[in-house]
Amino acid sequence: MDKDEQAFLANYNPDQYKRPSVTADIVVFTLDRDNDLNILLIKRKGHPFKDCWAIPGGFLEVDEESVDETASRELYEETGIKDVYLKQLYTFSNPDRDPRTHVVSVAYTALVPKQQLSIQAGDDAKEARLFKIQYDIEGMKFISDDITISETMLAFDHKDIIRTAIMRIRGRIDYEPDAFELLRDKNEFTIYELKRIYESIKNTTLNTANFRKSFIRNYVNTGICIDLNKKRTDTGKRAAELYKYNN
């Protein structure tokens, strides 16, 4: 670096231009006992959209972290979830998406097995809870035992973020190994446990024989998954062969 550039940097005043805020917002997907696709929403403790439901997220700590790091940190702070599979989804940046100021939101998708989810409301959340996702032609609805939330009730533009996330995960499931991230245990699972995950995400039922065949072809024969030559015997049904997802 030459002297000229050093001088420039020493004199650089970042406040000469207005700057936006930047947040990471996370769409957390999991499957419930019925193997239905669920999403994690939090009830906002503070303004704006106080008491509204929203996806977890928060502000980038400038000079300290990348937005990827913001995503894992905020997810942990707001919900107690850590060590999860986070993927950048899309960046939302309409000037009026947040009433406070111009907030650029980098959205992430997280896939978490239910067992790994010990949800607890954190700093900025009154409550964190899982909702079944119901999507009909009219729009999305988010359903838990005693609350049903329509997409228009969500804070900010979070309905757009969630819709983008659902479309993305559906589009990716057939050619990316996302499904494995939703398994109870990636290192010991049966073909039918995996099949149920595909079915929930694609919202259809799949043929067992065909699913099995393509799993063997695409994952076992390629070494991506390994046959453990062990069976799951505790299910009360016929013992099922166990496989391991190999990184």
Add this chain to the structure above:
Amino acid sequence: MDKDEQAFLANYNPDQYKRPSVTADIVVFTLDRDNDLNILLIKRKGHPFKDCWAIPGGFLEVDEESVDETASRELYEETGIKDVYLKQLYTFSNPDRDPRTHVVSVAYTALVPKQQLSIQAGDDAKEARLFKIQYDIEGMKFISDDITISETMLAFDHKDIIRTAIMRIRGRIDYEPDAFELLRDKNEFTIYELKRIYESIKNTTLNTANFRKSFIRNYVNTGICIDLNKKRTDTGKRAAELYKYNN
């Protein structure tokens, strides 16, 4: 909105938290006369990385525009290119990717037919120029008539952005209609013009019979492309059937 929230917003001070700068940076791809994949680079007029080559881009105008709009605006201001197919690529946000301050960069990919490219250096660029992309195991090189740029010579983390863009366009080409955006004229093209685009992006040669078959199946039979029942006769070779990309 209730009174409480109105009061909150009236008192909201966005400067209570440090904020990052946000830029849009654009990887512009086109094909040259040899049908090789080219990228547009600009020579930076100002600090930092003065006189280094970089991809075009610039700062978000806070409260005025989305980052998508920043991308089209900056592309026009720096290179004179407008009305192009811009797709959000990925958001880069390492705190130290810019020596001035924490700059979050939302990267975009643009696919532009060469004919539509009347490149001229603009405000922040000394020069704007197309480079052939050469990628071997060692890394990428960018080659024009009298300059060869190695990836390490690029400003900021632009080599990462470009590498991500190349991987993305290659991954997408087989199942997204990106290739059409590089045609001289989407409303009048021959199968072999389209084939050449696929070949450049995938960096291989394709079989004519097979390409034709899958084009007919996937695009003509589905109505995505329409057979114009007209021929291109001015090529000096056997006249070729013309097709139109339908939306």
Add this chain to the structure above:
DNA sequence: ACAAAAGTGTTCTATGTACACCCATGT
């Protein structure tokens, strides 16, 4: 006559889908 671009046909294999059927286990 030949090269180059445009277009056709045939063959083999891999993949996707449908479906019929067998095995193991708890109630």
Add this chain to the structure above:
DNA sequence: ACATGGGTGTACATAGAACACTTTTGT
């Protein structure tokens, strides 16, 4: 015995890759 989850085999249509061959045009 039978329902349920786990597992196998057969059959057909479609998609992809390989390759041989014809037609049109300018030089």
